[in-house]
Amino acid sequence: QVLLVEAGGGLVQAGGSLRLSCEVSGRTIYSNAMGWFRQAPGKEREFVAAINWSGHDTSYLDSVKGRVAISRDDTKNTVYLQMNLLKPEDTASYYCAFRTSRDLTLNSQEYQYWGQGTQVTVSS
Numbered sequence: 001q002v003l004l005v006e007a008g009g010g011l012v013q014a015g016g017s018l019r020l021s022c023e024v025s026g027r028t029i030y031s032n033a034m035g036w037f038r039q040a041p042g043k044e045r046e047f048v049a050a051i052n053w054s055g056h057d058t059s060y061l062d063s064v065k066g067r068v069a070i071s072r073d074d075t076k077n078t079v080y081l082q083m084n085l086l087k088p089e090d091t092a093s094y095y096c097a098f099r100t101s102r103d104l105t106l107n108s109q110e111y112q113y114w115g116q117g118t119q120v121t122v123s124s
Helices: none
Strands: 003-007 010-013 018-025 033-039 046-051 058-060 068-073 078-083 092-099 118-123
Touching (some): 003 092, 018 033, 018 092, 018 118, 033 068, 033 078, 046 068, 046 078
Parallel strands (some): 010 118
Antiparallel strands (some): 003 018, 018 078, 033 046, 046 058, 068 078, 092 118
16 A cells, blocks of 8 residues: 655745655655645645656746755655745645656646645745
8 A cells, every 4th residue: 555644734924934745655756756736725736846756857836936846865755845935825735646657747647646635824
């Protein structure tokens, strides 16, 4: 059984920072792409960031570029999402996703395993 457990969410003021983590068990993340998505109340789930198997290729939602960084530590089987200069519009539940492929994708349908999410709330 593959489990993804997110952590690090919380309440933060606008301009603040949070570091989300996603620890995977049941399968190694080595040689697999990983992604982060988010969903705000009343909105569809949207892509935030993704990283390929080697960590040398990343992709970001335009509205978070320059403020957000995805990284991976295969020795810890964990993926991270560093979020800086947070804005109220970043408020959402953030989900980690595991893809059984080396290449990253922005398409949520192409990720096979998902975490339960961690809530990020940014106050103005």
